[in-house]
Amino acid sequence: MHIKNGKVRLKMALILWYLCLHLVCTNTEKFPTALTIKEDLDDLNIEEDAHDSDPEDMEVFYPTDKWQTLKPGQAVPAGSHVRLNLQTGQREAKLGEDEGLKLKYWTDGKRQGMVNQNAASFTHQELKEALKKFKKEADDVSIKGSAQARFRSMDELKKDMEALDLLVETDVQIMRKLLSKLGSSNSTVDERVTALLDLEYLVHQVDNAQNLVSMGGLQLLTDALNNTDVRLQESAAFVLGSAVSGNPAVQVEAFEGGALHKLLTLLATPRQMSVKKKVLFALACLLRHFPFAQSRFVRHGGVQVLGELFQANGAEALRVRIVTLLYDMITEKELISQHGADDPPGSAHEERLRQYAEVPLLPMLAEQGWCSLVPELLDSPEHDWREKALRALLTMVPRCQTLYQQNPKLITSLSDLQKQYQELALTEENLGEEDGYFKEILALVDSLVGKMHEATMGVDILHYQNS
Incomplete structure (x- = not known):
């Protein structure tokens, strides 16, 4: 134990x-x-x-x-x-x-x-x-x-949003304010001019231009065109041209509101060239792709008005614009005719062909002496002016061929231009530009010279057969 x-x-x-x-x-x-x-x-x-x-x-x-x-x-x-x-x-x-x-x-x-x-x-x-x-x-x-x-604080964001709310306005609201200022008797000329320039910026959009019509803006533009102040006339014509450009609905409204007659009157009466320049711009925009208005333009003496303006003193800067307008109208009709050759009967394009057929522009140009007026642009030192003149002369060959052959000044000018542009085209080619601008102008000169020689040969053959 x-x-x-x-x-x-x-x-x-x-x-x-x-x-x-x-x-x-x-x-x-x-x-x-x-x-x-x-x-x-x-x-x-x-x-x-x-x-x-x-x-x-x-x-x-x-x-x-x-x-x-x-x-x-x-x-x-x-x-x-x-x-x-x-x-x-x-x-x-x-x-x-x-x-x-x-x-x-x-x-x-x-x-x-x-x-x-x-x-x-x-x-x-x-x-x-x-x-x-x-x-x-x-x-x-x-x-x-x-x-x-x-990131910013919520208070900062709220302040920014409040500021934006004060600035955000639709185009319709802005246009309404501008038209109100334009039509107010209390507005100064400077305020009206500023309102017109702001409108011009907005009416480039199709919807805005149509809203301008519904708001009665065309009448206000007409009133401004009738004003004695040069700046108001210029600005109103500028807005009108921008509104109708490429906008068929507004073109029709402007035409029915008497815009064509008003523009031709401004071109035919004594006005400053700065005003006529803007009026010519508005006229070109109104007539483009609008055959009905073009036919009325020809019948109401539009070609004669442009001829007088072409020969007016101090209108040298407007000559190329006038010739360009006529050239555009001629080629527009030709392109429509070529494009609609295969269209079925009764189509919308057939109606356009019918309307263009009622625009006797080429006969009127020959009758009004344009076969001799257009060649005057070839004397200009500007290559751009020469190019537009050559293109217009080529489109007018069917009506002006005989008059071209009887114009010794035109024959001399074409010979000189042919030599000049051959040298310029060769210089372009040496610099590596195979399809240069001067080569293009040379081709226009050669084409016009060739058509004139063809006509001369045809006359000689006809004379030989008759003898």
């Missing part, structure tokens, strides 16, 4: 000795009580998952408030309670009473760290969690700073 009790006492003494030895060893493996984190957190390689396996983590015991079995070789954090389970013979550990880990985070400018207030050690997992926390805070600050730089 005494021997048995002695063995028990010896066993208990060995256990107490083992526990004391273990406590001494664990207390000597303390970490520093504070940790300072590097300022550049992006250089730290922090695992995103706190529970990822790590070779070092396998040797460290993470105590809780309940007893857990220790594995061989596992280190126990300081402050933990350790016991030996007499029934299983295994060591167990848990957190000390009221000694749970309490971390205090601190910052000093750009520096930051943490302190364990209850214990003097940190586990490897605790260090990783703390570093992740610091990095997250740094990322949040960076994102917040970049967002503030990119």
